[in-house]
Amino acid sequence: MQSQPDTPLHPEARRAGDDGWRWPVERPKMADLRCIRARMVEDIDRAVNDGGDAPCVTMEDLRRLGWTVHQIEAHATFAFAVYKADKAVRGARGALTHRDTPARIAASALASLIFVASLALWAGHATGAL
Numbered sequence: 001m002q003s004q005p006d007t008p009l010h011p012e013a014r015r016a017g018d019d020g021w022r023w024p025v026e027r028p029k030m031a032d033l034r035c036i037r038a039r040m041v042e043d044i045d046r047a048v049n050d051g052g053d054a055p056c057v058t059m060e061d062l063r064r065l066g067w068t069v070h071q072i073e074a075h076a077t078f079a080f081a082v083y084k085a086d087k088a089v090r091g092a093r094g095a096l097t098h099r100d101t102p103a104r105i106a107a108s109a110l111a112s113l114i115f116v117a118s119l120a121l122w123a124g125h126a127t128g129a130l
Helices: 034-048 059-065 071-091 102-127
Strands: 014-018 020-022
Touching: 034 059, 034 071, 059 071
Parallel strands: none
Antiparallel strands: 014 020
């Protein structure tokens, strides 16, 4: 069984250090597809949000970062799709959190319904309608 790319047991996984997260393997030497794709998505995100005039990233930008042509051909399409899907979901509502589960949303809606119903009952009683 292979370990997940974000666990320290995986030889190519990111590792936390004193100065932030670091990848222990240089881009051209990476071989694990999960680690390559995760790092490529990070690179795409960083390049889009670098503060430049055009938030655009090309395959040549990935090449300049050190990715090999083979890695780009094999993984860039997937990495761009993951980046776009992630940004579409987060862009629609802002950042998703663990609090945004369907069960919590339903519980919040139910609590709001109970509150509104109690207000209506109180208003009806106060006006003599009930």
